[in-house]
Amino acid sequence: MKRKEFLHMSAMSFGALMLPNTFLAGRSIDPMEALYEGIDVAAKKQLADVSLTVAKSKGASYADIRIGRYLNQFVSTRENKLQGVANTESFGAGVRVIVNGSWGFAASDDMTKEGIARVTERAVAVAKANAKIQGETVKLAAQKGYGEVSWKAPIEINAFTVPVKEKVDLLLNANSIAMQNGASFVNSLIFAVNEQKYFASTDGSYIDQDIHRIWPTFTVTKTDKATGKFDTRAALSAPMGLGYEYLIPAADQKVSGIVTRYKMRYDILEDIKNATNDVSEKIKAKSVEPGKYDVVLDPTHLWLTIHESVGHPTELDRVLGYEANYAGTSFLTLDKWQSKKFNFGNKKVNIIGDKTQPGSLGAVGWDDEGVKCGKWNIIDEGILVDYQAIRDQAHIIGHTESHGCCYAQSWNDVQFQRMPNISLLPNKEKRSVDDLIKNVEKGIYIMGNGSFSIDQQRYNFQFGGQTFYEISNGKITGMMRDVAYQSNTQEFWNSMSDIADKDDYRLGGSFNDGKGQPPQSSAVSHGSATACFKNVNVINTARKI
Amino acid sequence: MSIISKEEAQAIMKKVLSYSKADECTINFSGSEDGNIRYARNSVSTAGEQRQTSLGVSSAFGKKVGIATINEYDDASLEKVVRRSEELANISPESPEYMPVLGPQTYAESITFNAATAALNPDNRAESVGKSLKVAKDAGLEAAGFLENSTGFNAMLNSKGLFAYNKSTDVSFSVTIRNKEGTGSGYASKSYNDTAKMDTLALSRQAAAKANGSAAAKAIEPGKYTVILEPLAASDLISTMFGGFDARSADEGRSYMSKKGGGTRLGEKLFDEKVTMYSDPLNPDLPFSTFAGDGQPQKKTVWVENGVVKKLAYSRYWAQQKGVEPQPSANRIIMEGGKSSIEEMIKGTEKGILVTRFWYIRFVDPQTLLLTGLTRDGTFYIENGKIAFPIKNFRFNESPVIMLNNLEELGKAERVGNLIMPPMKIRDFTFTSLSDAV
Numbered sequence: 005m006k007r008k009e010f011l012h013m014s015a016m017s018f019g020a021l022m023l024p025n026t027f028l029a030g031r032s033i034d035p036m037e038a039l040y041e042g043i044d045v046a047a048k049k050q051l052a053d054v055s056l057t058v059a060k061s062k063g064a065s066y067a068d069i070r071i072g073r074y075l076n077q078f079v080s081t082r083e084n085k086l087q088g089v090a091n092t093e094s095f096g097a098g099v100r101v102i103v104n105g106s107w108g109f110a111a112s113d114d115m116t117k118e119g120i121a122r123v124t125e126r127a128v129a130v131a132k133a134n135a136k137i138q139g140e141t142v143k144l145a146a147q148k149g150y151g152e153v154s155w156k157a158p159i160e161i162n163a164f165t166v167p168v169k170e171k172v173d174l175l176l177n178a179n180s181i182a183m184q185n186g187a188s189f190v191n192s193l194i195f196a197v198n199e200q201k202y203f204a205s206t207d208g209s210y211i212d213q214d215i216h217r218i219w220p221t222f223t224v225t226k227t228d229k230a231t232g233k234f235d236t237r238a239a240l241s242a243p244m245g246l247g248y249e250y251l252i253p254a255a256d257q258k259v260s261g262i263v264t265r266y267k268m269r270y271d272i273l274e275d276i277k278n279a280t281n282d283v284s285e286k287i288k289a290k291s292v293e294p295g296k297y298d299v300v301l302d303p304t305h306l307w308l309t310i311h312e313s314v315g316h317p318t319e320l321d322r323v324l325g326y327e328a329n330y331a332g333t334s335f336l337t338l339d340k341w342q343s344k345k346f347n348f349g350n351k352k353v354n355i356i357g358d359k360t361q362p363g364s365l366g367a368v369g370w371d372d373e374g375v376k377c378g379k380w381n382i383i384d385e386g387i388l389v390d391y392q393a394i395r396d397q398a399h400i401i402g403h404t405e406s407h408g409c410c411y412a413q414s415w416n417d418v419q420f421q422r423m424p425n426i427s428l429l430p431n432k433e434k435r436s437v438d439d440l441i442k443n444v445e446k447g448i449y450i451m452g453n454g455s456f457s458i459d460q461q462r463y464n465f466q467f468g469g470q471t472f473y474e475i476s477n478g479k480i481t482g483m484m485r486d487v488a489y490q491s492n493t494q495e496f497w498n499s500m501s502d503i504a505d506k507d508d509y510r511l512g513g514s515f516n517d518g519k520g521q522p523p524q525s526s527a528v529s530h531g532s533a534t535a536c537f538k539n540v541n542v543i544n545t546a547r548k549i
Numbered sequence: 550m551s552i553i554s555k556e557e558a559q560a561i562m563k564k565v566l567s568y569s570k571a572d573e574c575t576i577n578f579s580g581s582e583d584g585n586i587r588y589a590r591n592s593v594s595t596a597g598e599q600r601q602t603s604l605g606v607s608s609a610f611g612k613k614v615g616i617a618t619i620n621e622y623d624d625a626s627l628e629k630v631v632r633r634s635e636e637l638a639n640i641s642p643e644s645p646e647y648m649p650v651l652g653p654q655t656y657a658e659s660i661t662f663n664a665a666t667a668a669l670n671p672d673n674r675a676e677s678v679g680k681s682l683k684v685a686k687d688a689g690l691e692a693a694g695f696l697e698n699s700t701g702f703n704a705m706l707n708s709k710g711l712f713a714y715n716k717s718t719d720v721s722f723s724v725t726i727r728n729k730e731g732t733g734s735g736y737a738s739k740s741y742n743d744t745a746k747m748d749t750l751a752l753s754r755q756a757a758a759k760a761n762g763s764a765a766a767k768a769i770e771p772g773k774y775t776v777i778l779e780p781l782a783a784s785d786l787i788s789t790m791f792g793g794f795d796a797r798s799a800d801e802g803r804s805y806m807s808k809k810g811g812g813t814r815l816g817e818k819l820f821d822e823k824v825t826m827y828s829d830p831l832n833p834d835l836p837f838s839t840f841a842g843d844g845q846p847q848k849k850t851v852w853v854e855n856g857v858v859k860k861l862a863y864s865r866y867w868a869q870q871k872g873v874e875p876q877p878s879a880n881r882i883i884m885e886g887g888k889s890s891i892e893e894m895i896k897g898t899e900k901g902i903l904v905t906r907f908w909y910i911r912f913v914d915p916q917t918l919l920l921t922g923l924t925r926d927g928t929f930y931i932e933n934g935k936i937a938f939p940i941k942n943f944r945f946n947e948s949p950v951i952m953l954n955n956l957e958e959l960g961k962a963e964r965v966g967n968l969i970m971p972p973m974k975i976r977d978f979t980f981t982s983l984s985d986a987v
Contacts, residue, residue, distance in 0.1 A: 084645075085644065085645045085646060086641060086642050086643065086644050086645075087644060087646070088614070088616065088644065089614070089615055089616070089637050089641045090615075090616040090617070090618075090637075091616070091617045091618070091633060091637060092605075092617070092618045093617075093618060093619055093620070094601075094603070094618075094620055095620060095621065096601070096620065106593060107593075107594075107595055107596065108596065108597070109595065109596065109597030109598075110597055110598045110599075111597070111598070111599045111600065111601075112600050113600070113601060113602065113620045113621075115621075126598055127597070129671060130596050130597055130598060130671045133596075133671035133672050133674075133675045134586065134593040134596050134671075134675060136675060136679075137593060137675050137678065137679045137682060138592060138593055139590070139591050139592030139593075139682075140590065140592045167640065168637065168640050168641055169640055169641070169642070172641065172642055176642075188801075188802070188803075189801060189803065225803055227801065227802035227803055227807075228802075229802060229810060229811050230809075230810065231809065232802065232807060232808065232809030232810065233916065234802055234803045234807070234915075234916060236803075324589075324590065325589050325590050325691065325693060325727075326589040326590070326594055326693070327589070327693075328589055328691075328693035328725045328727060328734075329587075329589065329693040329694050329695055329723055329724060329725040329736075330695070330723075332908070332986075333731075335985070335986070337731075416599050416601055417599070418595050418597050420595060455911045455912060455913045455921065456911055457909045457910070457911045457921045457922055457923070457944075458909055459908065459909065459923045459925075459942065459944070459984040459985075459986035460908055460909070460923075460925055460986050461985070461986035461987065462986075463984055463985045463986050464923065464944055464982060464983070464984035464985070464986065466913075466921050466944060466946075468913060486914075488913060488921070490944065490981065490982050492985070521585070521587050521695040521697070521723075522583070522585060522599075522697060541982075543946070543981060545913045545914050545919055545946065546914070546917075547914065547917040547919050547948055547951065548917065549805060549917045549918070549948060549950045549951060
């Protein structure tokens with residue numbers, strides 16, 4: 005969900021809601037199923053052809069149109085109370101053209117043929133105005149047309165067909181487990197998203213796609229009136245490119261250990277009980293002694309470190325300076341890639357870009373400029389070998405084809421380069437988390453993502469977490485608190501001493517990665533197994549006010 | 550057209566209301582027309598225009614509530630969105646905290662709309678950006694920037710007869726100018742209600758001067774330093790504080806406004822006595838709508854006076870629980886400043902660090918409002934009242950609550966983003982590590 009829509013919703017009823025730090029969320033509920041049926045593909049093709057014809061007649065050398073219907077559903081609760089149920093729907097079209105070597109974009113929700121012709125003319129007018137002050141002209145990588153094709157997310161249960169009451173009951177049930185086990189407060193939510201999007205371009209593609217995402221999450225809070233202290237533990241779920249089946253527990257999708265974690269199926273009732281026990285222990289845990297530690301990072305935590313320190317610096321638009329005024333640039337400059345020997349990490353570090361992994365947030369058939377999606381190496385045995393590119397950037401790195409990383413958060417926003425799933429490959433050899441821990445003399449085992457911050461070129465970062473376990477001489481000895489680690493990206497990835505195998509591999513992710521001006525949100529997953537990093541600087545974050 | 554007049558909006562909303570079968574119904578109707586131009590590498594990268602509208606219906610049967618939104622306005626769609634919200638309400642359990650809708654209210658005349666800003670078009674925007682590009686190209690530097698103007702309306706009608714309507718404009722410009730070697734970077738950013746106040750040339754010259762001035766930065770040891778925060782840097786940190794002004798989370802013991810032993814810090818002196826902060830919908834430089842999202846009137850509100858917490862925000866529900874008047878959340882904060890310019894503040898500083906802005910600020914501990922983040926786009930060492938040399942960027946770990954207790958001096962306040970902020974001199978500001986980022 006876009007920020008503006010979120011604010012609109014907030015103004016209506018979610019003002020006091022503790023939403024996990026941003027916005028997202030749909031398709032239908034059973035009583036009104038018929039209301040949510042997608043728009044007829046033939047009708048979309050007719051509108052698209054109007055736009056492409058007008059664009060060409062007005063001088064566009066290239067044009068594309070995205071016709072989108074975006075559905076979101078939020079169900080939110082706290083303690084024994086339902087806080088809100090909301091469905092949103094947005095329908096419209098965005099037109100992008102190249103005229104005189106410049107991009108122009110315009111969007112409108114007037115979905116008549118006349119409206120589509122007008123919005124196309126506006127996009128052409130914007131391109132012409134820009135061409136007057138343009139420096140570099142746009143060079144688009146060639147792309148074959150696919151004709152009329154379609155792609156659907158491989159989900160089992162469309163979350164919008166599940167009755168709202170079932171969702172509310174599940175959340176209230178989870179909340180009652182937390183309250184019975186000693187939580188002071190609990191907030192829980194289910195967000196569901198459905199993007200029904202249609203893309204057509206002058207290359208001859210007409211692509212109809214149906215994308216689903218879901219994010220169940222909660223925060224358990226424990227307060228101590230006497231000391232005035234409070235602490236929280238958030239869910240160890242991940243936002244996923246799945247349907248409601250994600251909320252149906254499956255024993256073979258659980259990872260056991262100090263606390264249960266989850267793969268392609270989640271057990272919210274089990275996790276909230278564990279969270280309540282965790283927060284009771286965390287609020288009383290000893291404060292960390294700052295210093296150097298080996299950190300063992302669970303995938304529920306490591307996904308965010310991958311996202312920030314690998315995902316963002318390998319975005320080609322940052323490398324080239326297109327994000328200099330906002331998200332920042334990148335330390336992974338082109339000369340480092342050209343050298344073919346820049347040690348981003350040590351030999352154990354293998355990282356891929358991927359737009360196909362089933363269940364991931366980034367999986368689609370084609371991106372938002374008609375490029376068929378795939379996967380490719382970005383860090384190969386520690387060496388930087390590639391970036392994430394789209395059609396107007398591919399020529400800069402000598403590629404003849406785009407990586408298929410183009411995305412817009414809605415019909416109303418222009419598409420641009422966005423992060424694909426960026427994932428760390430697991431150990432090819434058999435290796436368990438216990439194997440990792442037993443080799444650690446003085447360390448901290450971290451679950452869940454907490455505070456996160458990194459500089460605008462992605463060198464210096466600081467991460468917190470949800471729970472922290474002290475490791476002493478190969479054994480977990482208890483919980484700690486007030487932990488954050490600071491490091492430098494290259495140093496950190498060169499300190500990766502070990503990684504578990506595929507049995508431990510899981511996806512984490514974000515529903516709301518932000519970039520661009522005006523800012524746009526995108527959803528992306530990051531897969532990894534548990535990994536160990538040597539001699540990392542840990543600080544103590546406790547303060548008094 | 551996405552900007553719908555008061556009369557037209559009211560007519561559409563009345564029609565929507567006529568379809569309602571619920572006990573209570575609230576309709577929110579909003580729309581915007583945004584135009585933008587973005588550039589990087591001394592060239593326009595993307596630009597566009599976006600128009601959108603959204604109509605939301607909240608229906609309640611007793612305390613069972615459902616909300617649905619739509620952006621299609623034929624009679625069938627309008628009836629569909631009402632039915633959908635009612636279906637959602639019917640199949641939902643009760644929302645125990647649901648508050649009955651307000652009756653008609655009286656609002657002050659809003660000053661948020663400026664016709665010149667609303668009239669900006671692609672050619673005007675390209676012309677403003679052209680000036681910025683020229684500054685960079687003439688100086689052999691590289692510019693990346695963004696200019697965006699938006700016009701919006703927001704309206705509300707409910708089944709008790711409350712009607713509210715507001716129209717507003719905003720324009721904002723930001724630019725980052727870097728040297729070709731990538732060793733220096735400068736930034737400037739401003740937002741306005743009235744486009745006539747915007748000077749993209751002057752702002753670009755400021756950013757260019759910082760890009761040249763920050764090149765070849767030296768590394769100094771992290772630690773505690775006296776800092777002068779420019780208004781932008783100050784606003785980056787101060788803007789994180791107002792979530793904590795929510796009375797409910799304070800009462801519930803999960804905010805830095807919570808008092809040990811229970812209750813809130815309302816009435817306590819929590820900051821240095823130089824700190825006074827308020828919001829005022831009728832401030833000409835930083836106006837906002839005279840009604841809040843729930844239909845309550847918005848008035849001038851003093852949040853902190855001489856360091857003492859004077860007001861917390863109470864939702865209508867929480868106000869009823871606590872037996873107090875509801876208070877809409879803090880919005881567009883104005884912090885009172887002093888008379889000195891930044892140059893005068895530097896002149897009075899023996900040793901210190903001048904910070905242009907901060908970046909990637911995140912909460913580390915909500916208990917103490919500890920934040921982390923980094924300096925960016927121009928950080929300088931001050932010695933004997935003068936800028937001595939540029940320094941490499943730092944990561945900080947600092948709480949604005951602690952910072953506003955270590956306040957030495959405030960300079961002349963100005964609008965940055967959606968706050969009015971003075972530059973401020975702070976002692977013992979905590980930098981924890983160095984960053985290689987430029």
